[in-house]
Amino acid sequence: MGETILITGGAGFIGSHMVDRLVNEGFKVRVIDNLSSGRLENLKHLGTSIEAMIGDLKKPEDALKAVDGVDAVFHFAANPEVRVSTTNPETHFNENVVATFNLLEAMRRRGVKELVFASSSSVYGEPSEIPVGEDAPIRPVSVYGASKAACENLIHAYTRLYGIRAVVLRYANVVGPRLRHGVVWDFMNKLRTNPRELEVLGNGTQVRSYIYIDDAVEATILAWRKASDAFNVFNVASEDWITVDEVAKIVIETMGLKDVKIIHKPVAHGVGWLGDVKKIALKIERLKALGFKPKLNSAQAVKETVLGMM
Incomplete structure (x- = not known):
């Protein structure tokens, strides 16, 4: 197959399962993770079949190094604890928004044109009715949700300005x-x-x-392969x-x-x-x-x- 894919946050929960799937499908996989919530033991069974890089997307130089020579980026690096944003909102701004901006800039500078982004149902906030579709208003009520919404908007701008194709996945509770x-x-x-x-x-x-991880991974791969627009948004959940x-x-x-x-x-x-x-x-x-x-x-x-x- 020959394609090289970068998975940010690849030592984390969803990220490590994406690594497993893409390795099994024959892709070359590079992982970057700062290990703030990810764990190397999630990847140890893969041995030397992947390239693992301990680095931090909050550092522009790390982002540039991570995207060098890759064909697509699966962006799963983030602080996943919604409750943290109440007591320490700066964490979600830095780990989510700053990291995503640095990644997008690195992709622009290195000419990487494909991005899959792990967003969240938290961007919808407190909807008046459920279930909500992708065209529902974006009204987050947590800094975590607001940070994911900000990332989505940054990504949209980069798809319009720099020719990046993006698939945004708004996950429900993945378990x-x-x-x-x-x-x-x-x-x-x-x-x-x-x-x-x-x-x-x-x-x-x-x-x-709640959606099981195997279903979430399958949905992610399917959306990546079949979505045809420059900017694509999909809810990922059970029914x-x-x-x-x-x-x-x-x-x-x-x-x-x-x-x-x-x-x-x-x-x-x-x-x-x-x-x-x-x-x-x-x-x-x-x-x-x-x-x-x-x-x-x-x-x-x-x-x-x-x-x-x-």
Whole structure:
């Protein structure tokens, strides 16, 4: 095949699974990761079949070195913790917006013309109705969501000005092996510490869509291969949604626990923290038009994740 692909954040959760898929398909893969949330052990099974670079996209020279000689970039480097943006908004500005700008500039200077970007359903904020389609208003309520929206707009400008073709993927909650953040990971850690009690941030009625990592990777590859416009946006999710209390029940049952006391800890309007949203679920008709169909629904994705992390 001969093509070389750069995966930023390739030692992270979604990024490392993208590395696996692209290596298996015969691509040459280069990874750059600053290891702020990624872990080299996610890549160790690949040995010398990939080029791993410890570097930081917040440094323009690292971004230039990373894109040198590559044919396409899968940009998954970001700080994934939405809650961080409440207490330390500068983190998401630097790790998401500055890093993305430096990457785009490096691509422009080195003539790299293909970009796949990991965005987030958080760009929609608190929609009035669910599920939301890709044409819904962008009204983020967290700095994390705002940073992803800013990145999308930067990317759009670069597609218009410099001939880059971009595929933007607005992921719902992606779960599966190697997960190190989010509600499933959080619940499992709490229950390992105290199997008799589980604290749930929010009132438990918050609604989310969960997609298993294998489905998310398949959707990403499909969108990359089949999207034809200069700037393409796709929601990536399962076709249903469940509440946080339902997630808690699945985690408890799958871990084989009984008589667990659930304690809700809501802040304003029942959410778990400032910047959290009450309900978010995504329409995936655009992806389905390309031939995508998720193999697991939200509940199955959560259960499979717990089984794989036990």
